[in-house]
Every structure is written in structure tokens, then in C-alpha cells.
């Protein structure tokens with residue numbers, strides 16, 4: 001059994017991750033972490049996740065929990081990702097992070113940790129979205145120039161960041177296939193208002209927020225006379241947490257390096 005800790009254990013994703021880890025054949029929950037001062041500190045992670053008593057109290061001592069685990073699953077906030085990455089490198093603990101809206105400093109922290117331990121970071125851990133990324137790359141290549149590309153994403157009203165990490169990743173995949181017409185910063189157009197005729201190489205990115213939408217992404221390729229739409233609709237967060245648990249079992253067998261879900265699912269290359 002792989003000793004597994006969940007960081008952010010009282011969050012929307014964290015509670016579901018606790019349930020998935022408890023149900024996973026290869027994983028054993030040995031630690032659960034929340035922010036200092038959080039009301040969940042000291043509570044049993046299983047009880048909080050609706051599973052009943054698991055005997056794992058939620059702690060605010062990230063260093064101690066990381067040291068006792070073989071793999072950490074972390075879906076929290078960017079500053080926590082950077083700290084978890086540094087501690088995982090120090091204690092030779094593998095890391096799976098699904099936190100989005102990372103800045104340059106947090107990406108650098110993951111890269112630094114990945115020189116010492118195996119790290120999986122992916123803004124979307126669902127199998128379907130990772131297949132969508134491959135399909136979007138292929139459609140971009142096959143359709144060629146002359147198609148206007150727009151990305152529309154929709155999420156629940158509590159989501160803190162916009163656009164979603166997945167929408168950004170979809171845009172990056174498109175840019176990778178068409179690098180000759182500029183980088184993402186040059187091409188991304190976030191929403192439109194006022195006088196803003198569309199540039200030929202623009203990638204429009206639009207974020208809808210409302211209610212309890214789990215996560216929806218559509219990539220639109222439009223030209224005169226036709227349009228192609230590729231999309232994904234998540235109806236349960238379980239699609240992400242199952243991916244996170246699958247990544248956790250996979251990452252403990254990898255050499256140091258920075259991986260994403262394409263690697264975990266065998267879709268890379």
C-alpha cells in the first residue's frame with residue numbers, strides 16, 4: 001500500500017480525494033492537511049468526507065505529514081503548491097498537484113522539486129479532457145489556417161481563477177501547433193467589449209461563471225460556411241479525483257521529473 005496524504009483535505013476536491021484514496025486498492029491514507037486555523041483541524045478526515053471514522057486527524061503540520069507519506073495529493077492554492085513541492089523534494093516524497101492559476105514562481109518550484117522527486121502537475125486530471133487536448137491539437141493541425149479559434153469555458157460560481165487552467169492548456173496546445181503566428185500572450189483575447197474586430201490569429205478565451213457547473217470546455221474552429229466544435233462536459237468532480245488517485249499510484253514508480261496527465265494516461269508523445 002502506498003502511504004498517501006491529501007493536502008487541502010476539507011476542500012471541495014480534498015473531501016472527494018479522501019473518499020477516493022480510502023477506496024483505492026493501492027493507496028492508504030496516512031495524512032490529511034488543512035490551513036492553520038481552519039475549523040477542520042483535529043477532525044477526522046474520513047468523518048469530514050462523509051465516510052465515517054478513518055483514524056486520520058486533519059493536521060496543519062504540512063512538513064510532518066509530507067515526511068510520513070510516499071505521495072502527496074494537493075489541490076489547494078498556488079502558495080501551498082510551492083511549499084508542498086519544496087517539502088516533497090526535501091523528504092523524497094512524490095507529488096501530485098492539481099492546483100490551478102500557478103504563477104511563474106510556483107511553476108519554478110515544481111520544476112525545482114522535479115529534479116529530486118517525481119511530480120505530476122495537471123490543470124485537469126480527467127481522462128476525457130486529456131483526450132480532448134490531443135483531439136484539439138490534431139484538429140488545429142488538420143484544419144490549418146483560415147479557421148477562427150475560440151475557447152469557451154464554464155464553471156461554478158465559487159471558482160476563484162479565470163480563465164480555467166484547462167482553457168489555458170487548450171490554448172497552449174493550439175499555439176504549439178501554430179507557433180509560426182505568435183505566442184499565447186500575443187494571441188489570447190480574453191472576452192470582448194467595445195470596438196474589437198477579430199484579428200486573424202486571435203484565440204478568443206471566454207469564462208462563464210454560475211451555479212454549480214462542474215466544468216465545461218468547448219473549442220470552436222469557425223470559418224466561412226462551417227464550424228467544428230470539440231468539447232468536454234464534466235458532470236461530477238469524481239472525474240478529476242479519480243485521475244488524481246490514478247496519478248498518485250503511477251507517480252511513485254517514476255524517476256524524478258515533471259509529468260502531466262498525458263504521461264500518466266500514456267497519451268504523451
Ligand code: NAD
Pocket residue numbers: 007008009010011012013014033034035036038075076077080097098099100101122123124125126240
Ligand atoms: P476549495 O477552496 O474548496 O479547497 C481548497 C482547500 O485548500 C480549502 O479547504 C483550503 O482551506 C485549503 N488550504 C488553503 N491553504 C492551505 C494550506 N496552507 N494547507 C492546507 N490546505 C490549505 O477549492 P477546490 O474547488 O477544492 O479547488 C482546489 C484547487 O483545485 C483549485 O486550484 C482548483 O482550480 C483546482 N482543481 C483542479 C482540478 C484538476 O483536475 N486539476 C479539478 C478541479 C479543481
